[in-house]
Amino acid sequence: MRTATDLLDALVRHVDDTGFAAHGLHVLVGDDAAEHHWTPDVRREVHSVAKGIAVLATGIAADDGLVDVDVPVSTLLPAVRFGAGTDAVTLRHLLTMTSGVDMPWSETELTDWPDLAAEFLGRPSRGRVFQYANASTYTAMRVLETRVGDVGAFVARRLFDPLGIEDVPWARCPNGYVVGGEGLALRTGELARIGRLVRDRGESAGRRIVGARWCDAMHTDWVERDGTGPGYERYAMAGWGGPGRLWRLHGAYGQMLLFDGDTVVTVTADDHFGADAFAAVVATELESEERADRA
Numbered sequence: 001m002r003t004a005t006d007l008l009d010a011l012v013r014h015v016d017d018t019g020f021a022a023h024g025l026h027v028l029v030g031d032d033a034a035e036h037h038w039t040p041d042v043r044r045e046v047h048s049v050a051k052g053i054a055v056l057a058t059g060i061a062a063d064d065g066l067v068d069v070d071v072p073v074s075t076l077l078p079a080v081r082f083g084a085g086t087d088a089v090t091l092r093h094l095l096t097m098t099s100g101v102d103m104p105w106s107e108t109e110l111t112d113w114p115d116l117a118a119e120f121l122g123r124p125s126r127g128r129v130f131q132y133a134n135a136s137t138y139t140a141m142r143v144l145e146t147r148v149g150d151v152g153a154f155v156a157r158r159l160f161d162p163l164g165i166e167d168v169p170w171a172r173c174p175n176g177y178v179v180g181g182e183g184l185a186l187r188t189g190e191l192a193r194i195g196r197l198v199r200d201r202g203e204s205a206g207r208r209i210v211g212a213r214w215c216d217a218m219h220t221d222w223v224e225r226d227g228t229g230p231g232y233e234r235y236a237m238a239g240w241g242g243p244g245r246l247w248r249l250h251g252a253y254g255q256m257l258l259f260d261g262d263t264v265v266t267v268t269a270d271d272h273f274g275a276d277a278f279a280a281v282v283a284t285e286l287e288s289e290e291r292a293d294r295a
Contacts, residue, residue: 004034007285011265012036014281021271022254022278024188028196028264035189043168043185044268047251050170050184051137051238052194052218055095057155058144059202059214066147067091073121073143080118085125093128094140095237096223100125103135110138110173117142117177130223130235137181138173151178162209163193182251192266195257198249199264219247219259231276243276244283254278260286 008027015022015038023044026035061067067076069091074082086101093099101123106112113119117139141151148154152170160168168190171183186194197204201212218239225233231248234241241247249257254269258279265282269275 002029004029004032007263007265008034008036010285011278011282014278018274018277020254020274020278021269023268023270024266026188026192026195026264026266028192028199028266030262033192035192037188041187041189043187043190044255045182045185045251046191046255046268047182047253048134048238049191049194049249049251049255049257050180050182051095052198052249052257053155053159053184054137054141054144054180055214055218055237056159056194056197056210057148057151058091058095058140059210059217060158061144061148061154062214063211067144069095073139076143076146077117077121080121083122083124085127086121086123089121089125091140091143092237094136094143096221097130097132097136097235098128098223099136100127100129100131101133101136102126102131103133105134109135110179115175116173130225132235134179134181138177138179141178141180145177151180159209162207163190163197163204165190165193188266188268191255191257191268192264195249195259195264195266198257199259199262218249229276231279242283243280244287246279246283246286248279250275250279258282 004027023039024037024041072088074087089099103120116135120135120139145151170178198215201215202210217237219236222234222236231242239247240250246258246260253272254275256267258265
């Protein structure tokens with residue numbers, strides 16, 4: 001059985017050989033962990049990995065009985081004017097990107113509209129159609145805010161503090177709400193703690209942080225997509241299927257949590273186009289190890 005250090009060394013060689021602009025790498029195999037850094041281990045924006053944090057926050061609130069992810073969000077936002085069919089959209093739809101609401105990403109989307117959530121929900125829905133949008137997660141967190149109060153404070157208290165992750169601000173829109181689908185900065189090791197929690201289905205050091213079903217929901221009940229590249233054919237609650245048998249949380253510029261059984265590979269980087277190739281190497285390394293074990 002390959003150790004965490006063995007796998008780490010192989011991945012470090014790949015980074016050094018290819019020039020993938022990684023900042024930090026953490027490998028967890030069972031309880032065995034190893035870590036390597038190319039640059040100082042400071043907090044960096046994890047981009048869309050924050051969508052996984054949004055799912056965990058929603059799951060904690062659902063475990064508390066505060067929200068039901070399958071009830072239309074219109075029941076919690078009575079002041080919003082909903083578009084045709086959008087009044088049937090649920091938190092599950094928002095978190096799986098299946099609201100059917102068209103909202104192309106814009107670098108200035110948080111300031112393009114007086115209220116991004118109201119704009120998003122005021123548009124018509126095309127049914128349970130997949131469309132990836134930061135506005136979808138932002139809107140989900142606006143809904144969650146109605147039940148838990150400030151989402152940033154809720155996440156700090158219920159998720160980060162139990163994991164020993166302190167003083168993590170979440171970027172906010174001009175109206176003061178967390179941006180939802182991005183805006184969190186974490187060190188490589190802190191991101192790895194999130195990965196371990198998800199791998200261990202919501203438990204940390206024997207303590208239940210979030211129900212197992214929410215960690216499972218990140219990589220089950222896939223929304224299948226046609227006409228996309230490898231690693232982008234399936235999406236669940238914040239998780240992408242692939243490459244290979246992996247699944248992952250994937251932020252822009254190479255912030256990733258890659259899961260395969262009891263193995264979690266965490267990487268922080270500044271290399272948007274090299275990230276997919278790195279994920280493919282992780283998949284290949286793990287699959288080659290399994291073939292060697294069977295031989």
